[in-house]
Amino acid sequence: MKLLERIANWVDFGVSLLCAVFLVLFAVEVHAGRILAPSSALKTPKGVIVAVAIGIAALLVVGAVFRAWRHVVRSSRCRYLVYETPNGRVSIRTRSVETALNRAVRSVFDVADSRTAVSVPRGATVPTEVRVRCRLYDRPNLLASQDQVRAAVRQRYHELFPGEESLPVEVLVENIIFQAPPTRLPPKPTPEPDTEEEEDTEPGPPLRPQYPVG
Numbered sequence: 511m512k513l514l515e516r517i518a519n520w521v522d523f524g525v526s527l528l529c530a531v532f533l534v535l536f537a538v539e540v541h542a543g544r545i546l547a548p549s550s551a552l553k554t555p556k557g558v559i560v561a562v563a564i565g566i567a568a569l570l571v572v573g574a575v576f577r578a579w580r581h582v583v584r585s586s587r588c589r590y591l592v593y594e595t596p597n598g599r600v601s602i603r604t605r606s607v608e609t610a611l612n613r614a615v616r617s618v619f620d621v622a623d624s625r626t627a628v629s630v631p632r633g634a635t636v637p638t639e640v641r642v643r644c645r646l647y648d649r650p651n652l653l654a655s656q657d658q659v660r661a662a663v664r665q666r667y668h669e670l671f672p673g674e675e676s677l678p679v680e681v682l683v684e685n686i687i688f689q690a691p692p693t694r695l696p697p698k699p700t701p702e703p704d705t706e707e708e709e710d711t712e713p714g715p716p717l718r719p720q721y722p723v724g
Contacts, residue, residue: 519577522577523574523577523578526570526571526573526574527571529567529570530567530574531567533567533570534563534564534567537563537567540556541560543556589604590602590604591630591635591637593635593636593671604630604637607637607670610666611628611667612624612625612626613666614663614665618662619691620646620647620649620655620658621644621646621647622644622647622691624643624644625642625643625644626641626642626663627641627642627643628640629641636674638677639678639679639680640663640667640677640678641680642659642679642682644681644683644684645685645686646685646686647686647689647691648686648687652683652686659679660679663679664676664677664679
């Protein structure tokens with residue numbers, strides 16, 4: 511979704527610039543008298559048409575540059591989360607934290623799919639909120655399911671950053687899946703090492719008879 515949004519922003523930037531160039535060329539052609547302007551029908555002087563076209567072109571250019579600048583600033587801001595530790599400052603990429611939290615959400619049995627985003631205000635270096643968009647399987651109590659999602663996010667965040675405060679988690683249920691969830695196999699138990707001493711299986715000396723031999 512972020513990739514599509516980025517592509518849409520740059521397409522908007524390019525289209526705005528092309529429209530501005532077209533209006534400037536139109537104004538130049540009208541001013542030179544090489545094209546038929548509708549000034550006679552509209553009773554509008556040629557200079558007014560040229561001025562309006564150039565003004566609209568300038569607004570398009572300014573708006574396109576402003577939107578591109580805001581997109582670049584927003585994408586570069588909050589790219590890393592910064593934490594202060596006794597040994598120094600640590601910067602962690604925001605996308606990696608979101609991926610770890612999203613894996614925790616998807617491990618919840620009632621969750622069919624999810625997207626997790628970390629909210630970092632302007633000028634801040636640590637997150638203030640976690641937003642989870644998910645699809646849940648049909649259950650009698652969906653509120654209990656979203657409580658499990660919140661608990662999974664908070665537990666995983668505390669595992670990643672033990673000394674940080676708990677973050678509020680906003681859960682947005684986008685859809686309910688009316689079908690049985692896929693069967694998930696339980697994790698295989700880890701075999702415990704055998705601490706008992708292995709029995710000596712080497713054959714011993716042959717036993718002698720314990721009765722008198724005649």
